[in-house]
Amino acid sequence: MENFNRLNDLYFKKLLGDKNRKNLTLSFLNAILNKDEREYFTDITFLDKDNEPLTLDGKLSKLDIRADLNDGTQVDIEVQVCPFKLMAERSLYYWSKMYSEQLEKGAEYKKLKKAIAINLLAFDYLEDEQDWHNIYNLLNVKSHKKLTDHIEIHFLELPKFTLKDMRKIRASEAWIAYFSGKYSKKELEEIAMKTPAIKEAVEFEDTFLQDKIERRAYEQREKAIRDYYSYMNSYKEEGIEEGIKEGIEKVVINGLKEGININIISQITKLSIKDIEKIKAKLNL
Numbered sequence: 001m002e003n004f005n006r007l008n009d010l011y012f013k014k015l016l017g018d019k020n021r022k023n024l025t026l027s028f029l030n031a032i033l034n035k036d037e038r039e040y041f042t043d044i045t046f047l048d049k050d051n052e053p054l055t056l057d058g059k060l061s062k063l064d065i066r067a068d069l070n071d072g073t074q075v076d077i078e079v080q081v082c083p084f085k086l087m088a089e090r091s092l093y094y095w096s097k098m099y100s101e102q103l104e105k106g107a108e109y110k111k112l113k114k115a116i117a118i119n120l121l122a123f124d125y126l127e128d129e130q131d132w133h134n135i136y137n138l139l140n141v142k143s144h145k146k147l148t149d150h151i152e153i154h155f156l157e158l159p160k161f162t163l164k165d166m167r168k169i170r171a172s173e174a175w176i177a178y179f180s181g182k183y184s185k186k187e188l189e190e191i192a193m194k195t196p197a198i199k200e201a202v203e204f205e206d207t208f209l210q211d212k213i214e215r216r217a218y219e220q221r222e223k224a225i226r227d228y229y230s231y232m233n234s235y236k237e238e239g240i241e242e243g244i245k246e247g248i249e250k251v252v253i254n255g256l257k258e259g260i261n262i263n264i265i266s267q268i269t270k271l272s273i274k275d276i277e278k279i280k281a282k283l284n285l
Contacts, residue, residue: 005120006119006179007079010221015204017065019046024176024204025067027074027197031171032154043070051158067099074098074115074180082121082229089118091153099150102135118154120179124158132160132176166190174198192232251280 006012013039016025022044030040034136047066065077074213100117126134136153137146158180163173166187174195177183183191190197201246208214248269256279 001215004181004205006181006205007081007224008118008218008221008225010214010218011205011208012079013065014208015201017046021200021204022046024197024201025065027075027171028175029069031175032156033116034172038210041069041071041073044068045148057084064094064192074113075101076116077120079120079122081122083125087125087155088122091119091155095151098208112150112219114152114270116152116154117158120156120158122158124159126155129157130160132157133172133175147215149244166194169194171195171197178202249279252276252281256280256283 008014013283015021025044026041029035029044035041035043045068047068067075067077069075076094078091078094084090095115095117098110098117102112102115103109134155134157138148138151139146156176157280158176161173161176161182163169163177163183163214170189171259175198176190177191178188178198178201188198188202192202208218248271251269252265252271254277255268256262262273262276262280265271265276269276
């Protein structure tokens, strides 16, 4: 299928969020986290309540695969398809939830395990970084020594990725090449010959697209996403054209009435969440 979007939430979750294909998820994680054979994660337990795509609300573009690895490490894989300026803050927020939720009330801190957030982005986010893969830890600003290895946040920016040498491709590069959508089917087949997990992913993709029900669901999801962002952009343009407080407030009111998430409305209108909450209270929404 031409222009197939491998970051479509329905497809992505079926590929990497399904226990029947956990070998692919382990391959992806071991590659991105640069694990050698002695450190390989060997098993994974998915912690999601279900395997369904997210609904069309303010969290439309956020997709999570939450899992517990065989050594207790917690991992969260998020796909973000739409540019989001507060990506670092949101990633840190969800990382903190993942980390804190390990402990039940009264439990000892020594039971806490490492938590890793992996953000797969379909847009350029880190303006001052040239590499497609950037990793953040908690460090001393003077000595640059780690305070702890419990926190690890990854940003994978697909637009920055370019495969330099097909003959020396690493597993991490193979996965990003696959998800980037930059490479032809012939090139992917060449990559798959060197990376068995990609071969399996390509085969699953073919099976997925041959299933009329799955393909229809995928196409409906793609259309819903396009319509959603077109709808939101029209509100943004409406506010810009009016260029006055009443115009911005109208955008907020319409967004609230349509059930759009407050964080998304804040991002579009540049109003604070507090101001939007005031408008919401005034309208008794």
